[in-house]
Amino acid sequence: MEMLRRNLKRQTSRRRSLSPLSVASPAADQENLHPNLAAAPPSPAGKPSTPPPPSLSKPVPSAAAAAAVAQPAPAEKRAVDDEPAVKVVVRVRPAVSLPVDGKDLFFVRKTSPDSIAVGDRAFAVDGFLDDRASQEDAFHMVGVPMIHSALAGFNTSLVCYGQSGTGKTYTMWGPLAAMFDNRSDRADRGVVPRFFHSLFSQIQGNQESSPEKHTSYQCRCSFLEVFNEQINDLLDPSQRNLQIMETTGNGVHVENLTEEYVSTVEDVNQILMKGLTKRKIGVDSMNLKNSRSHVIFTCVIEAWSKDLSSNGFSSSKTSKITFVDLAGVDIDESDGAGKNITREERHVKKSLSSLGN
Numbered sequence: 613m614e615m616l617r618r619n620l621k622r623q624t625s626r627r628r629s630l631s632p633l634s635v636a637s638p639a640a641d642q643e644n645l646h647p648n649l650a651a652a653p654p655s656p657a658g659k660p661s662t663p664p665p666p667s668l669s670k671p672v673p674s675a676a677a678a679a680a681v682a683q684p685a686p687a688e689k690r691a692v693d694d695e696p697a698v699k700v701v702v703r704v705r706p707a708v709s710l711p712v713d714g715k716d717l718f719f720v721r722k723t724s725p726d727s728i729a730v731g732d733r734a735f736a737v738d739g740f741l742d743d744r745a746s747q748e749d750a751f752h753m754v755g756v757p758m759i760h761s762a763l764a765g766f767n768t769s770l771v772c773y774g775q776s777g778t779g780k781t782y783t784m785w786g787p788l789a790a791m792f793d794n795r796s797d798r799a800d801r802g803v804v805p806r807f808f809h810s811l812f813s814q815i816q817g818n819q820e821s822s823p824e825k826h827t828s829y830q831c832r833c834s835f836l837e838v839f840n841e842q843i844n845d846l847l848d849p850s851q852r853n854l855q856i857m858e859t860t861g862n863g864v865h866v867e868n869l870t871e872e873y874v875s876t877v878e879d880v881n882q883i884l885m886k887g888l889t890k891r892k893i894g895v896d897s898m899n900l901k902n903s904r905s906h907v908i909f910t911c912v913i914e915a916w917s918k919d920l921s922s923n924g925f926s927s928s929k930t931s932k933i934t935f936v937d938l939a940g941v942d943i944d945e946s947d948g949a950g951k952n953i954t955r956e957e958r959h960v961k962k963s964l965s966s967l968g969n
């Protein structure tokens with residue numbers, strides 16, 4: 613990844629940008645990591661904002677445990693099996709200005725279905741979105757397979773990383789205002805709002821197409837930021853410097869992190885708006901907003917089925933979906949707009965380099 617980062621530096625000076633997206637699905641572990649991917653994302657879990665019904669208040673199993681609780685239906689399993697455990701996708705952001713000499717128009721280019729070249733260096737990838745790719749294209753490449761995994765009961769994650777200004781936040785969330793249905797800029801909506809739009813329609817479709825299964829779903833979300841090496845709850849600003857704990861019942865989780873129950877895409881959009889407006893941002897010397905924190909949005913889906921056509925056989929599935937939007941690093945060290953930025957940059961760099969260890 614360090615190699616890729618160095619190439620990004622060269623690219624910035626040419627005012628074109630690329631940001632890698634990684635989808636881990638299902639239950640990727642360190643041994644399965646793609647050579648270009650640094651590490652699997654953390655797995656937070658915390659207390660719900662409102663207690664669930666007694667029968668539903670159980671520990672969230674890991675992906676392996678979830679798969680053991682209920683085997684996915686054959687069609688769901690096939691869709692998940694066809695996907696690699698970790699998928700690395702590179703997206704190139706459109707140039708902010710045309711190159712003066714026209715030389716770097718194809719600086720990042722696809723060289724085969726599974727490789728790209730950045731200048732004279734080659735990288736293996738699972739997918740490539742060039743600077744003409746739409747938000748819809750990004751969703752189809754990384755978001756749709758995640759929905760299949762989540763509904764099949766597997767944990768799945770999307771991690772966006774890359775240099776500052778390369779389009780991580782745009783790809784992940786899109787402009788906040790575009791989340792509303794009546795907006796003319798709906799085409800700008802990012803992977804996450806599209807994911808939940810499609811997820812809730814598929815849940816409704818599943819319930820309508822197989823009424824005999826009596827499947828009920830429950831989804832709960834949390835949103836945290838890691839800023840200056842402290843974990844803050846984006847859904848409850850009074851909860852700062854939260855601690856990572858490991859307990860027998862809950863596994864590794866962030867203690868006291870708020871979880872909110874959601875049942876519609878509008879519920880999720882409200883949570884996204886609430887969290888993203890509280891995210892720490894800085895302003896660089898070009899007056900562009902930069903994310904100064906890593907943010908992690910998590911949704912846990914639990915599904916219970918009672919199939920009346922097979923002697924009332926019951927099953928349940930749990931999956932955790934994690935979206936990680938990492939802070940970017942400014943390549944130009946003199947770009948900071950003040951003393952704080954320098955300290956934040958140091959923490960961002962330290963945490964990003966820890967991912968590679």
Ligand SMILES: Nc1ncnc2c1ncn2[C@@H]1O[C@H](COP(=O)(O)OP(=O)(O)OP(=O)(O)O)[C@@H](O)[C@H]1O
Nearest residue numbers: 705706775776777778779780781782902903939940
């Ligand atoms: N594919 C794209 N199409 C159009 N505009 C884009 C695209 N990608 C990024 N942008 C625009 O480029 C700017 C920088 O993008 P963004 O904020 O997403 O970068 P970032 O990688 O998240 O940066 P940081 O790490 O500093 O938060 C934004 O104004 C965004 O709207």
